[in-house]
Amino acid sequence: MATSGERRRRDPASSPASPDAARSSGANQGSLRELNLATVLQVIFSESPLTRADVALRTGLTRSTVSRLVDELVAHRLVEEGEPRVGGQRGRPGVPLTPAQSSFVGLGLEANIGLMAARVVDLSGQVVSERVVETDLTSATPDDVFTRLAALAHEALDGLPPSSRLTGVRLALPGLVDTSRGVLLRAPNLDWHDVDAASGLADAMGMPGQVIVGNEADFAALSVARIAPGRRSPWSDFLYLSGEVGIGSALVSAGRLITGSHGWAGEIGHTYVDPRGDLCGCGARGCLETVAGLRGLLTAAGVTDRQQLAAALAAGHPRAVGAVQVAGRALGIAVAGALNLLDVSQVVMGGHLGQLGDHLTAAMVAELQTRVLAAPYAPPTVETVALDASPASWGAAVAALEAVLSDPASWLTPLILDQGTPHA
Numbered sequence: 001m002a003t004s005g006e007r008r009r010r011d012p013a014s015s016p017a018s019p020d021a022a023r024s025s026g027a028n029q030g031s032l033r034e035l036n037l038a039t040v041l042q043v044i045f046s047e048s049p050l051t052r053a054d055v056a057l058r059t060g061l062t063r064s065t066v067s068r069l070v071d072e073l074v075a076h077r078l079v080e081e082g083e084p085r086v087g088g089q090r091g092r093p094g095v096p097l098t099p100a101q102s103s104f105v106g107l108g109l110e111a112n113i114g115l116m117a118a119r120v121v122d123l124s125g126q127v128v129s130e131r132v133v134e135t136d137l138t139s140a141t142p143d144d145v146f147t148r149l150a151a152l153a154h155e156a157l158d159g160l161p162p163s164s165r166l167t168g169v170r171l172a173l174p175g176l177v178d179t180s181r182g183v184l185l186r187a188p189n190l191d192w193h194d195v196d197a198a199s200g201l202a203d204a205m206g207m208p209g210q211v212i213v214g215n216e217a218d219f220a221a222l223s224v225a226r227i228a229p230g231r232r233s234p235w236s237d238f239l240y241l242s243g244e245v246g247i248g249s250a251l252v253s254a255g256r257l258i259t260g261s262h263g264w265a266g267e268i269g270h271t272y273v274d275p276r277g278d279l280c281g282c283g284a285r286g287c288l289e290t291v292a293g294l295r296g297l298l299t300a301a302g303v304t305d306r307q308q309l310a311a312a313l314a315a316g317h318p319r320a321v322g323a324v325q326v327a328g329r330a331l332g333i334a335v336a337g338a339l340n341l342l343d344v345s346q347v348v349m350g351g352h353l354g355q356l357g358d359h360l361t362a363a364m365v366a367e368l369q370t371r372v373l374a375a376p377y378a379p380p381t382v383e384t385v386a387l388d389a390s391p392a393s394w395g396a397a398v399a400a401l402e403a404v405l406s407d408p409a410s411w412l413t414p415l416i417l418d419q420g421t422p423h424a
């Protein structure tokens with residue numbers, strides 16, 4: 001398994017560069033080639049399978065330039081060629097180009113209140129290997145968590161072909177993160193403050209300088225916004241809500257994450273919803289997550305875990321049904337504020353909020369219809385995604401892979417695939 005540092009961090013949802021902009025910028029031949037390489041790669045990833053002729057049509061580059069660039073991408077195993085298919089332009093068979101499988105991989109990690117996860121994902125978006133463990137990290141120290149997570153990460157990486165190249169490691173954490181320094185500033189539910197998570201985990205993994213840390217809800221939202229690295233899903237404008245003990249959120253607009261001036265946007269869990277509410281982990285009283293977060297909800301329902309809550313709801317137990325309705329209304333009140341502010345109509349919920357589905361969304365949607373001013377013109381919708389225990393680890397791995405799409409030239413090393421740092 002080869003590993004590589006990243007030359008620079010890029011927005012995981014950055015859009016393809018324009019070849020026209022490149023032609024008019026006076027860029028030198030080296031950087032023009034790099035830009036065209038990125039453009040061609042991004043077009044193939046966003047719409048594959050495409051032929052060389054398709055790529056030329058979409059990028060405005062000449063057929064011969066596209067062919068030369070594609071040949072490079074194929075030689076370095078970023079792109080694969082399929083069987084020629086008849087019916088291409090002017091009747092010539094076209095060779096379909098798709099993202100290469102298993103050659104480059106990203107490692108996404110998550111440490112949350114109730115689980116740790118390590119996922120290895122390839123350029124096609126497939127999970128190559130994974131380890132997901134349910135565990136209670138409420139009183140765990142950062143060092144304990146990094147040691148355990150490093151072991152999980154190595155288990156997930158073991159067994160990959162020696163020629164696989166790791167494009168990066170991303171760690172998803174439930175709190176405010178200073179991504180530039182890799183420091184978790186504050187995670188009330190883990191009771192962690194000012195933790196140098198990037199260095200702590202990188203040291204535990206024996207991979208200094210290779211870990212980038214981000215917010216869990218942001219990475220989880222990317223799992224909804226993408227089908228695969230560089231390939232958007234039909235959901236391009238939505239507010240994602242991530243449910244655990246805490247409630248995080250992330251805004252996706254035109255397929256891009258909107259994270260605010262410091263990267264801290266989305267702390268909807270600390271919206272004030274109940275004047276007589278309980279004390280929150282953040283120190284304030286009556287926050288949304290004291291009512292609709294997993295711990296608050298289980299306590300109000302008189303049960304101890306998700307399975308018991310599901311059973312109580314299925315049996316129509318009045319206390320459980322009442323608690324979920326209160327949570328749904330509180331979510332509706334908090335989310336209505338966000339929708340009024342942001343002009344978004346679609347809400348997607350994951351984690352325990354996704355698992356509760358209709359039990360929760362009916363009360364929530366009723367509040368949204370009352371409180372969102374634009375509701376008659378663009379009715380708010382609430383979708384749930386509940387199948388994946390750790391969407392953030394997939395999103396984190398995809399973010400690590402999208403760094404390659406932004407700057408493929410850095411990854412075109414001489415074809416000795418077990419060497420380390422990418423060719424600059």
Ligand SMILES: [Zn+2]
Pocket residue numbers: 269270280281282283284287
């Ligand atoms: Zn709070």
